[in-house]
Amino acid sequence: MNLANSFRLDGREIPFQPGQTLMDAALAAGAYIPHLCHNPELAPHGSCRVCVVRVGGRLVSACTAPAAAGLEVASDTPDIQASRRAILQMLFVEGNHICPACEKTGACQLQAVAYYVGMLEPHFTHFFPRRDVDASHPDYVIDFNRCILCELCVRASRDLDGKHVFAISGRGIDSRLVIESPTGKLGDSAFAATDRAAHVCPVGAILPKRGAYSVPIGQRLYDREPISQVGDVAANEGRARS
């Protein structure tokens, strides 16, 4: 292998094309770096920090760091997994993620990444925020309790659908997903079930109505095999949508 266009991820040689990020190259080589806000169809966002890796003694997000020849990248180490676990724990306590009552359970990327990093408990004090459910659209429901602000729907609606249905409003802890419509309701927006934005949510926040339990619990995407083998929710659309 030509070392001029490869780097090493946990000791494994990963080839890359000029312009690729560490994440792009790892995904193309079939090497898993955990992530939530990344989707190869969309511009990298670098916001969830779950894909944190160590390069040359510094922690960077793999989805935004450009690949370069000869880099030594560490991903699956105890300290980096612990950092990821802490990020996951903060995401869990910040929203209302009641897995036993969620239609997405077993096919949820937040859950699957938490399994991957060995998260057994939330550690922090729960916020138990009061958030709404918007069921105004005929085909889709939005449960804001489960939104992790990854902005995949924002990017998909803007960049792939050309609609700008979603945006993030507020700052810091007040950040929240908002919908572009006269009432702020999804049913009054330009959102359609055929939008790409309807098929990129990694959690149970944007869900199709009806058929929620057509795939039984126990046979869902991540019930038998880890996300490192199965891949993302969006990449498996149609196979095991809950």
Next chain:
Amino acid sequence: MSDSPKIRVATTSLAGCFGCHMSFLDIDERILDLVDLVEFDRSPITDIKQLGPCDLGLVEGGVANAENVEVLREFRRQCKVLVALGACAVNGGIPAMRNAFPLADCLTESYVGGIGIHNPGVPNDPEIPLLLNKVHPIHEVVKVDYFLPGCPPSGDAIWTFLTELLAGQAISLPYTQLHYD
């Protein structure tokens, strides 16, 4: 701690559905191997009401009322190792879904304004423990040593956990035994 050479184990269900205890019984005949190693103190399995000094306490359910707080603190006082068993103990679980509503609204819906209610009125018998404003996971009230998630954790997961813990090993659950649902 105890006079018995066996490990003393206590279990309880706070704001839970006893599903974790039912799942515990799903270890089936392995319970015969378990009782060679452990002796049960206070537990729905023994129906002993008073908790004595124990090596291990398994707590199902979150903290929803004043009695839950009292029992949980007593478990922490008496048990050397305390385990949050199942989703409700770990993060509040299904009972914590009432946290999305003011407590007064929950009581009104259940006992005053709901459908098919006769003799409406919020129960106020002094024997009924007062509800907390919110349901909390147990680690928000006491220090917890181990967490075993799942709704419920499977009998196999409970067995893996207990055998590894009793053997003094680090807990290492196979992928299919770690789940939150």
